[in-house]
Amino acid sequence: MADLSIDVVAKAAGVHRSTVSRAFSRPEAVKSETREHILRVAEGLGYTMSPLAQALRRKTSTFIPLIVPDITNPFFAELAKTMTQAADERGYQLLLCVTNGDAAKTDGYFTAMQAMYAPFGIVAPSTKVDTDALKRFDFGHRVVVIDRVEGDSSVPTVTVDSRRGIVLALEHLRSLGHTSIGYVSGISGTHTAQDRMDAYLELSAEGSSTPLVLDSGSDPDAGARAAKHFLEMDNPPTAIIAANDMVAFAVISALGQSGVRVPEDVSVMGFDGLALGARFNPALTTVRQPIADMGNIAIELAEKQNLNGSVDHVVLEPELLVRASTSGPRK
Amino acid sequence: MADLSIDVVAKAAGVHRSTVSRAFSRPEAVKSETREHILRVAEGLGYTMSPLAQALRRKTSTFIPLIVPDITNPFFAELAKTMTQAADERGYQLLLCVTNGDAAKTDGYFTAMQAMYAPFGIVAPSTKVDTDALKRFDFGHRVVVIDRVEGDSSVPTVTVDSRRGIVLALEHLRSLGHTSIGYVSGISGTHTAQDRMDAYLELSAEGSSTPLVLDSGSDPDAGARAAKHFLEMDNPPTAIIAANDMVAFAVISALGQSGVRVPEDVSVMGFDGLALGARFNPALTTVRQPIADMGNIAIELAEKQNLNGSVDHVVLEPELLVRASTSGPRK
DNA sequence: TCGATTGCTGAGATCGGTTGCAATAACAGT
DNA sequence: ACTGTTATTGCAACCGATCTCAGCAATCGA
The missing domain is CATH 1.10.260.40 (lambda repressor-like DNA-binding domains)
Structure with missing residues (x-):
């Protein structure tokens, strides 16, 4: 033995x-x-x-690192879950790497992944991906990023159409009769977050309603601050779109603490489609990102690139998920 | 380069x-x-x-696998987060392995960990740990389990005193004036879950109130079923203890859907102390497990055992965390 | 001054596989 | 029967380190 x-x-x-x-x-x-x-x-x-001996000799392994900023964030957790599955269906072994937002750690993982002869890696960023950081490593082109990458199309990406998502949210709320719709950005830093915000700003203006950003911070307390801000307003919006589900949770929680009811007093929407949302109180109306697809596609892109050098940029369609946190505006 | x-x-x-x-x-x-x-x-x-070459030659590496059933469950996510930190403070590299409850996959990870010359591993089980499964591998004794292990004290464990936790919960609710306190087990399968349930049953009877288990299933819908059960009762309890935070969330959500208010109509407590609980609606009163400590201690135990063969069983103290989901019973 | 220690570095086998090349066997065509 | 292929298998170098053993110089005690 x-x-x-x-x-x-x-x-x-x-x-x-x-x-x-x-x-x-x-x-x-x-x-x-x-x-x-x-x-x-x-x-x-x-x-x-021995995978070790194999990797050493072949100079290529089946370890594929998934680099996420915070596994405690359900979005990344769900991503990790589906990707683990996707990975070992294809004979890979997913190495979950969490950076806690520490850029130095990301670098560390990059060199580690190099040393482990990983054929490629997947990065789900918390901050705008620094192209130079990717380039610094000679496997720079063997990384798939789950976010846009500014001004460099040489790295494959898979994202969800942020603008479309915001359109869905806005349409939903407007069809419910809302005309004054606020936004709370919460987590910022990624291009994706930026895109959502920009889309809100732009589309909101087009819709002839004045954009109203309740908070644009990027810390866990953004939700609470947004709620506070909301409470202090003379003429608060009748609906709020949160940049992501977690922020929506925080907003609803903080609002609840002050006796504001969702959706009776104000409608709140999220963006992500976390499984958790179905078990929130109230169940969260949100824009669902096809997280499982993102995982699969990320791996596919990586493989394809490894094979024929093609660099693709896949943009997925979001989907409206109506649950209980939205309703018509209070008269 | x-x-x-x-x-x-x-x-x-x-x-x-x-x-x-x-x-x-x-x-x-x-x-x-x-x-x-x-x-x-x-x-x-x-x-x-090259960590690969090193491991190959030394026949020992710094990869330490953390085997969890479901990274989507915030308890494991938080555990993973603190353990990653703890691990690389000590020069280890945590390999997060998720089994999705698949026992075969667990076995796979075990052999992988053997092949990678992992000095030891940490297992956070979803089902009662099968001693034989551990023994089947010759590193069986180099695993630390985050749960009790029945009838075998040869593997180090770190747990939280379940009974004590239930005592805290019960005391809290009773001091608030509750006399009829229900329980919903939700996730079962681990010894820990079993212990909580047993403690509830026993202590509840001692306290002269009749134990009332609303649901004892182990699937994600346990919370919903418990709520349904609650609603159908002629004389429902005025407070509910959930076996863990996630179940508490589900219960509150399902209750809310039927117009039952927490804590106005019924108090609900969780068990875990997830960060998420603070952002729930209402913020969840719960029994906190010192998750970060568990991670650190697990690694310490493993190292100590590697060093001098000592096998310890550490039992940590839980702590009451009063937030907004509990209050006095409705008159 | 000389043998014995001690400190530092080099040689070379080894960990567990992979792979280009050579060798042998088998088989086909004429 | 003889030569040219083709299918299989063995040989041995190599991947990037570690580690035991030896060699050599400097230091030490007498």
Whole structure:
């Protein structure tokens, strides 16, 4: 049971270790009876190849790092979940790396990923991706980013159409009769967040209602501040769009603390479509991002790029998810 | 920039590769000037040692797997977060492995961890830990479990005193004037969950109130079912203890959907102390588990065991966290 | 001054695989 | 029967470190 090396198997099967190696990694290169015999012997011994040794020699591994800023944020958690699945369906092993927003740590993961011969990596940023940081590593082009990347289309990306999402949210609220719709940005820093905000500003103006940003901070307290701001207004909006579900939760919670009811007193929408939203009080109306698809596509893009060098930028469609946190405005 | 091996550095520094190796791994074994020179050269070249090669040769690595059933569950997410921190403070690299409750996958991670020469691993189970499964691997004793392990004290564990937690919850509710207190088990399967339930049953009876289990399922819908059950009762309890925060969320959400207010109509408590609870509506009163401590201690235990073979079982104290979801019973 | 320590560095085997190349076997065509 | 392929397998170098053993110089005690 201890110390199963390829040589042990080779001896047991009466062949050379290179044959054993081939039996596993290049099955067509070894006579089928031999191969089956070897596999049987290996099986009997409970042998598995050392991914370490393999990676070392091949100079490529199946470890693929997923770099996220904060696993505590359900968006990234859900992403991680679906990507783990997607990864090992394709024979990869996902290495979840959390940076806690520490750029230095991101760098560390990059070098680690290089050292581990990762074929590529996936980055879900919390801050605008620094192109130079990516370039600094010679695998710079083997990273897929789940966000836009400013002024550089050489790295593949997969994103959700932020503007479209905001359109959906606005349409929903307007169809409910809302004309005064506020926005709270909450987490900022990514291009995606920026895009949502910009879309809100622009579309809001087009819709002839004046944009009203309740808070544009990027810390966990943004929701509370937005609520405070809301309460102090003479003429508060009848609906609020939050930049993401977590912020929406915080807003609703803070509002509730002051006796403001959702959706009776004010409608609140999120953006993300977290599973958690269905279990919030009230269940959150939101714009759903196809998180599972994002994971799958990210891996596909990476593979494709590895294969033929193509760099794609996939933009996914968001979807409206109406639950209980929105209703017609109070008369 | 490409292909930095130890030999390259050695040549550049004009020494043998074994000296370079020592300069990094056993600094005291090389003359300080030589060492500094080597380090400087390495630095200049941007060289880092290959963790793969190191692990292969040393037969021990710094990869430490944290095996969790579901990263989407904030409890595990928070655990993962603090453990990542704890891990790399000590020079380890945490490998987050999610099983999605698939036992086969757990086995897979075990063999992987063996193959990667992980010095030890941490398991946060979703089901009662199968001692045999642990034993099947010869590193069975180098796993720390974040749950009790039935009938086998040979594997180190770190847990929170479930009974004490339930006592805190019960005391809190009783001091508020509640006499009829229900329980919803929600996620079951772990010994910890079992312990909480048992404690509730026992202590509830002692307190002369009849135990009232609203639901004992283990799926995500337990909360909804419990709420339904609650609504159908002629004489519903005035307070509910949920086995964990997530279930509490679900209960409150489902209750809210039917117009039942928390805490006005019924008080609800959780168990976990998730950060999320503070942003729930209403902010959740709960029994806090010292998640960060659990992470740190788990690693400490593992290291200690690796060192001197000691097997410890640490039981941590939970703490009452009063927020807004509990109040006196409705008259 | 000389043998014995001690300190530092180099050689080379080794960890567990992979892979280009050579060798042998098997098979086909003539 | 003989030569040219083609299918299989063995050989041995190599991936990037670690580590034991040896060699050599400097230091020490007598």
